[in-house]
Every structure is written in C-alpha cells, then in structure tokens.
Amino acid sequence: MDERGIGYVADMLVFALMISFASALLVKVSPADVRTIDDRYTANFADSTLLALQNATANELGGLRYELGFSDFTLNLPILSGSTGRDLGHKTLMQLLVEDALCNLHIELAGVDVNFVKISQDMDAKVRALLKEALDRLSGGLFEYRLIARTKPIDMSPVAKVWFETKVESSGENQQIAFSKTIAMAMPVSWQDLLSRCQEVYHINFSSLELEPNVTVEITLELWQR
C-alpha cells in the first residue's frame, strides 16, 4: 500500500472514530433523567406516606385494641379480667407510635433491662403490626421500606441507658436506600419527669446530663425500589 493509501485509511479511521464519538454523545443524551424522576417519585411517596401516617386513624385500618399484660405480675382478680383491654382505634398512627414509645421505654442498668413489668408489650406488637399493614398498603408493592421510631437515648453507659426504638420493615431484601426522611414528634412527657422516676426507683443521678426539655421521638422512613 502506498503512502496515499495509508493516509486514506487513517482518514477513514479518524472519521469512523469521530462518528462513533458523535453517536455516543447522541446516545447519552435522553429527553429526561430517569433517575431524577425516580428519586422525586420516591421522595414524594415518602412525604405522602408520612402525612398519611399522621392523619390516618387506626380504625381506618381495622382498628387497634391491645390488652394490658400481667403475666409478670400477680393479679389474681378474675372480676377485672374484662378491664385490661384498651381500644385506641380513633388515634392516628403517629400518635400511637409516640405513645408506644412512652409506654414501652427501655431502661437498662449495667446492660440489663430493669423494666420488670411490661404491661404494654402487647401495644408495641399491635402498633408494629398495624404500621406494617399500613405501609404495605400504602407502598402497594412498589417500594420496600423501613420505619424506625426512636428517642434520643439518655446514655450514661455502662451505668444506665434510657431509650426507645422500634422498627417496622418490609419483608423484601435490603438494597441501597433510595430515600430517607425523618420527622420529629413531641412525646407528652418531659425528660425531667421521666428521669425523676428512674432516679427515685433506681437511685441513679441523671442531674449531670444535659437534657433537652422535651422527649422527642424521631421517626425515620427509608424507602427503596423493588
């Protein structure tokens, strides 16, 4: 092949390279960013889910009734057996979650849970079941989710720890979280009140801690697509 021929081939190759580059540019360009749209949809979904949880009552999802449990505690009064039921169907799901946190607060001393009497354990189970049903319904199979409600722990480890955490999640596999949103709800009791009880009962001095005045329950909803 003479020199001219080689130049011709190189010209063609450069041309082909440029056409490929131009094609790649054209392929890369799409009318919209699908990922952005998905993210926005997920964010919107999270917002509306949290709003729904704030406004929907338990009755709209079949109601919520739990029984105070006295299995750990002797109460040999059969005449009061019909008095342990608590019907809270008219409360909103968020309200129930906050009250669940209040009624099932964990108190650990030296790593041991010292809350001997857990009479509202059934509430915790029932609230979680209700939330799961609500989230399953709301997500409609499009999203996997994880809802975590927790208080900021009062941590004097290893002496004492006062905290609450509950988690509700979908049964699907964990993948990368697409969206996470946290809201804060005030608990109807101050840390001062809560801890003064612990102080009295367990003789622990919490006065050295810097406490926020109100107990706040942080509720985080994490979503990812199936």
Place this chain on the structure above:
Amino acid sequence: MPFTAVGVIIVMLVVAMVGRAALPCHERSVYSINGAESDAVLTSIAVIQNDLMHVAKYAVYKALWDVSKHAEDYADATARGRAIENIASNYFSEIVGELPRNYQHSDARVELEIPNSAGNFMALSALTNNPPRVDIRAEGDFVSADVKLPKQTRIRAGTWDNSLVVTLPCDNFDVFVDSRYYLLQDRMDEFIGNGFEEIRETWRNLDYILAWAGAWLSTGVNLNDARSRAIFELAWAGQELETFGSADYIATAIGLCGASGSSNDVLSTISNHPSVIPLRAVDVDAMNGFIDRAIGCLSSASTDLTATKRHLVYAKDDIIRVPDNAENTALIENARIELEAAVASISQSKNCVRDARQQFNQLVEFIAQAARSDVVMAAIHDSITRRTIRSDYPSLQEQVIWGAAGTDNKISELEAMAQTQLQIISAGNILLIKNSMPSFYDRAEALIQSLLSEPSPKRSVEFDSYAEPGASDVGAEPTRNTVPVYIDGEQDGTIGAVKIVLQNTKANLEKMRTLSEMTEPSSSELQDVDIDEGLKQKLGADTRGFLGIDRERLYELLPPAPIRDQPGLSVFHNFEISRVSHEREDPAGRLFGQNAPPTPIPLWFIGLTLWYAQWEITLELANDPVEEIFDFANPTLPRSHELAEVLGNKVVVDVHKPLAYRYEAPNRSFSFKLIIISLRGFSIAQS
C-alpha cells in the same frame, strides 16, 4: 483528510445538538429536585401542625385529669372549665416554648416562630407575657379545644438553598379530645345534686319494707345496725347504677359481707321481700260508697217518717174538726186519706231501713272477698265482725244488725198502730174515732220522735289515748279518754243511732287513710326498691382478692367493667359508716323502752286498733364520701401509674388510662323517720 474534516464537522454538530438538548433536561431535573424539596417543605409544615395539635391534646389530657381528679375543689362547672383552660394553657406553653428548639435540632430548615408580647419573633420560650390560650367546649360528651397561639405565630420552612421559603400562619387550631369529660361531669353533678337524697329514700323504703313485713307477717319488727348498713350500701349502689349505668359493686359486695357475714343473706332477704300493702291502698272509697248508700237509705227513711208525722197531724186535725155528734162519715174521709198516706210512708220507711241493712251486708261481703288475698282487708274484716278491741265494746256488725233490727221493729210497731187506727176510721164510728185518735197520735208521734232523734250514748267505755303520729303534742304520757256506745242491743236501734254509728265508721276509715298517707311511703315509691338483676349478679362475685388493695388506684388502671353497656362508665366509691342509731319516738317506746310494744290508736267504730311504732334512724359516715367515675369506654390518656413495690422500689409504668372524675363530698349524715302502722299488734326487737 476530507473524511476527518467531515467527521470534525459532524462531531461539532453533535456536540452543539447535545448541548442544546442537555439544557432543558438539566432544567427538568432541577425542576424535579425543586418540586421534591417543595413537597418536603410542605410535609415538614404539616408535621409541625400535627405535632402542635398532639401537644395541645396532651396538654388538655393532663388538665382534664388534674381538675377532674379534684372536682369538688371547684364551685361549679364554669369554674372547673376555667381551671381546665388555665392548666391546659400552662402545660401547652411549657411544651410549646421548647418546641422551636426541638424542631431546629431535628431539621434546620424548619422554624416555629412565636412572637412575644412586643411582637418580636423569638426562637425560644418566654411565652409568659403572651401565653397561648386553650378554650374548651363540649362536643357531645367529648371535649373540643380551641387553641390560640400568640398572634402572628407561624411555621417557616425553606429549602436548603433558601430558594423556596414557605411561611404559614399558625395561631389558631381546633383539637378534638377523646375523653368524655362532659358526660362524667354531668353524671356526677346529677349524683351529687340528687343522688344522696335518692339514696336516703331508697334506704328508707328498703328498711320500711323489711320492718313492714316483720309487723304484718308475725315475725316482729327487728331493727339492727348490720342490716341498716347493708341496706344503705345497696341503696348507694342502686343509685350509682341509676345515675352512671354501673356501680362500685366490688365495694358493695365487700360492704354487704362485712355487714352480715355474707352478701347473699342480705340480698336474698331484700330480693324476696313481700309486697307491701299500705293502708292507704285499702279501697276506703269503695267502703265509704256502701256506707254512704246506707246512710242515704236511712235519710230516706227519716224523710218518710217525717212525712208520716205530717200526715198524722193532718189526720188528727181533720178528726178534731169533726163534731162529736156528727153522723156523716164523709167528714172523716180526709182523715182516712191522710192515714192511708201515713201507712204508705211508714212502709216505705221500713223498706229504706232494710235497704240500709242490705248495703251494710254488701259492705261486709265486699271486705270478706278482699280479705282472701289481702292481709289488711282480712284484719278489717275481723275487726268489723268481732269484738277485737275490747269484749265490752260491740262490733260494728253487731251494732248495725241490732240497730237495723230495732229500727225495723219500731217502724213495724208504728205501722201496726197506724193500720189499726185506719181500720177504726174505715169502720165509720165517729165517736170511737174521735176518742182513739189523740192517744194514737201521741204514741205514734213519740215513736217517730224516738226513731228520728239524735241518740244519746247508752254508756261510755274508758281507754288510754296516746299521741298519734305527727301530733304536735309530743308528750308520751297517755290521757284518759272515753268513747260512747250508741247501740248496745236491739232495743237501742233507731234511725238516728244507726246513722251516727255509720257516720263514725266513715270517719274512722278516713282517719285510717289520713294516718297512712301521712306516714307510709306511697306504692310507687316502694316499687323502685327492687335490686337490679345485673347488679345482683355482680354482687355475688368473689371479692376476697381486693382485701388490702388500694382499689382506687387499681381502678385507675383496671376499672371494673360497667354493669350496663351505656354509657360505659366504671364507678368507685369510698365511705365508711361509723354509726347507725335507731331512736324510738312513739309514746309507748318513749315510755317503756326501745323494745316496748307499739303504741295503739283505737278506731272504735270500725273495731280496729292501729298499732304504730316510730323511729328516727340515723346513719353517720366516718369520713367525707368519695365518688369517682371512669370513662371505661375511652381509656385514652397516656399517664404514669405506680403499679407496685418490688424489693422496696416503686414500679412505675406508663399506660393508657380512662379519664377519672373524682368528687369528695362533704361529710353528712343520713336520717329518716320510720313509722310502721299495722292493724295487728307486733313485737319489736333492736340489736
């Protein structure tokens, strides 16, 4: 290099195209992100709004609890409402003052801005000069709270780059509180306002029924403290059931066991009480009807005899006017006609007396029929047919039979005389007529006079008379009194005597009725004392497990199930009966002691003795009675509860409780007058 040049041109064109296309795509992405952020901002605002509502609701919960647990500390519903509003405002201020900081910690994009009194916005508390207001109002039985934050309070939320900032006024919102405070308050007001009086009346009626049964069913009246206490407990529970749809049946069952050893004893006694037949229920009107008709017949007989007398006067005058030597019998025709009329009147009069007797017989028959199923009528029948008060005082039946027979005899005698005289006149012997007429007239006139005249008593019977129930003279000593006997045999029978006996009989029946109305509870009052079946079943429950337990605290956590589904309230009460006294007040009791026989009130004309005993029964409470009700159907208030002590440490749990409404009423005593009237004597025992 032509291809390379073309390629370069193509690449440049494609780059330009891509660049042109990427710009709107980027804009769409930015728009999409902004949209998501806007939604997030709005969600954050909605979350804060909801949270404020929750906080307000908890503040009202706490205020309701604080006030309704000490309801007696407030003068009335208005004062209570104001207190709830003040306390709720304070609680709400305390929490709301700290919320801006909480929200900031949680999400820096969100702010709750509350202006102070000067109108400057602050991030933190200092709401003391310009506190939020919580106004409550009734929404049916529930509470609705109108929450007013300081004016210009607002929620501010923005995106991270502050490209979007939303400010939403939030100075007024409404919260529904799911506790039936107004229902509790209304029911408790009703109980405190009327309930105690109703309890007193039910207690009185139950005690009356048992005492009545003792007096009438030959077991004697037995009053004892334990029974009065038990009855009072039942009366209290009955009133609770009436007002609240439930009762503190556990306390009542414990009270009944304490009073009598077993709640079943008292319950079965009260449940199987006899039907009281008060004296006032006796059909005095029907009996008076017979007597009135008999008196009416006697009045007709009197009228006929008066007419007879007039005819006799005319006949006598006609005869007198006839000359002694007259022979014309036409002159005595008028006298004969008058005498015939007199005979007819006498005959009518006799029939009327017989009718009166017939009416009395019907009265006796009426009473006898009623006596078969009515102990009171049986006693009345005994008393009018037998000498029940004293053997020397004739019974009513004897008096009426004697009286009617004697009257009948006298009228028959008069009739015979008149007919004899008529025969003489008809014979036409003027001389004989003129001679016989005056003596006939004198004897007839005397006989008529004796039949019609107001009789004087044949004799009197002396007796001791005691003060009657309700008499203003409260002296216990009896006074000596007499009662007349008008008819002591057939010879005493005249129209006037029978009439006065019947009139006195009527007066005695009326007196019996008046005394009954004055002293005995009415039939309708006595019908309300039956113990409700639902309550009775609950009272049979085993309550041994409650001994030594602080029931009030237990009920806060586990209020007993209501007896009735509506309105769904549980009830607690606490009172201790310190003393029950039975003070005998009738004259015999005061004279001869607590266990003396009852005081007699003789009603001589119907042959009855009303035996009555009167007590002032007083029950005193050791402390201020506590009444508390729980909204069993709405256990919605999250509150701490001291459950027990474990190894010397209190176990405190947070749990949902129903709203409680507690009223500690001022101590008072309960008393009533128990008056038992019986037509039979009865024994009295007190223990």
